[in-house]
Amino acid sequence: MYLLLAQITQDDLQREALRLQHDYQFLTYGLIAAWVILAVYVMTMIGRQKKLKREIESLRVMVDEKQASGSTR
Amino acid sequence: MRDNIVYGLGIAAAAVLAWNTYAIAGLPDEVNQGAVFKIIFFHVPMWAAAGVAVSVALIASALFLITRNFAFDAAAVASTEVGVCFLSAGLATGSIWGRQIWGIWWTWDARLTSALLCWILYAGYLMLRRAVEEPTQRATFAAIFNIFAFLDVPIVFFSIKWWRTQHPQPVFWGNGSFPKDWTQHFLYNMAAMVALGVVMTVLRFRQEEVQREIDAVRRTVHAF
Numbered sequence: 401m402y403l404l405l406a407q408i409t410q411d412d413l414q415r416e417a418l419r420l421q422h423d424y425q426f427l428t429y430g431l432i433a434a435w436v437i438l439a440v441y442v443m444t445m446i447g448r449q450k451k452l453k454r455e456i457e458s459l460r461v462m463v464d465e466k467q468a469s470g471s472t473r
Numbered sequence: 474m475r476d477n478i479v480y481g482l483g484i485a486a487a488a489v490l491a492w493n494t495y496a497i498a499g500l501p502d503e504v505n506q507g508a509v510f511k512i513i514f515f516h517v518p519m520w521a522a523a524g525v526a527v528s529v530a531l532i533a534s535a536l537f538l539i540t541r542n543f544a545f546d547a548a549a550v551a552s553t554e555v556g557v558c559f560l561s562a563g564l565a566t567g568s569i570w571g572r573q574i575w576g577i578w579w580t581w582d583a584r585l586t587s588a589l590l591c592w593i594l595y596a597g598y599l600m601l602r603r604a605v606e607e608p609t610q611r612a613t614f615a616a617i618f619n620i621f622a623f624l625d626v627p628i629v630f631f632s633i634k635w636w637r638t639q640h641p642q643p644v645f646w647g648n649g650s651f652p653k654d655w656t657q658h659f660l661y662n663m664a665a666m667v668a669l670g671v672v673m674t675v676l677r678f679r680q681e682e683v684q685r686e687i688d689a690v691r692r693t694v695h696a697f
Binding site: 426429442 | 494502507508509511512515516519555558561562565566570669673676677683687690694
C-alpha cells in the first residue's frame with residue numbers, strides 16, 4: 401500500500417485534480433444547458449400569454465366598434 | 474384542470490427538482506465516470522418526459538383524425554412543443570456528458586442519430602403547422618405527420634438493444650445497477666420532470682384553445 405502511494409508523483413496528483421475539475425465543469429454545463437432550455441421555453445410561453453391578452457383586448461375594441469357602427473345604422 | 478391544481482403541481486415539481494439537485498450534489502462520485510455521471514439524474518428523466526409528451530401527442534393526433542375535435546389538435550401541438558423542449562434538453566445534456574466521457578461531443582451511432590432524427594421530425598411538425606393557413610387542413614396534415622414522426626420513437630428506445638452503440642446500455646433494464654438511494658433520487662427527478670411536462674402541456678393547451686377562440690371570433694366579426 402505504502403509502496404503504491406510512494407509511486408504517486410506530483411504530475412499524477414495534478415492530472416487527477418484537473419480531471420475532477422473538468423468533471424464538475426461539465427456537470428455544471430449540463431445542468432445549465434438543461435435549465436436554460438426549459439427556462440427559455442417557459443419565457444416563450446409567458447410571451448405568448450401576453451400576446452393573447454393583447455389580441456383579446458384588440459378583439460374587444462373591434463367588437464365594440466362593430467356594435468357601435470351597427471347601432472348608428 | 475383547475476388552476477390551483479396545475480400551479481400547485483408545477484410548484485411541487487420545481488421544489489422537488491431544486492431539493493433533489495441539492496441532494497444529488499451531495500451523493501458520492503461514480504467510481505468510473507466521476508461527478509459528470511450525475512448528469513444521468515437529469516438526462517434520462519428529460520427523455521422520459523419527452524417520451525410521455527410525444528406519446529400524448531400521438532394519441533391526441535389519432536383522436537383528432539377520428540373525431541375531428543380541435544381540442545385534440547390543441548393537445549397534440551401542446552404536448553409536441555413540450556416534447557421538443559425536453560428532447561432539446563436531453564440532447565444537450567447527453568452531448569455534454571459525451572464530451573467528458575467519450576472525448577467527443579457527438580457520434581453518429583444508432584441511438585444518437587435516431588434521437589436527433591426524432592428531434593428534427595417533431596421540430597418539422599411545428600414548422601409544418603406554421604406553413605398551412607387553413608385550420609382544418611393544418612390540423613389534419615399535422616396529425617398525420619405526428620403519427621408518422623412517432624414511428625421513430627420505438628427506434629430511439631430500442632436502438633441500444635438492437636444495435637451495438639456507443640451510447641451506454643440502460644442501467645435499469647440492462648445489466649447495470651444503481652444503489653438504492655441513487656434510484657430514489659432518480660425516480661424523484663423522473664416524477665418531477667414528468668409532472669413539469671404535464672403542467673407545461675396543460676398551460677400550452679389552454680393557450681392554443683384561447684388562440685383558436687380568438688381566431689373564430691375574429692372571423693365572425695369580419696364576416697359582419
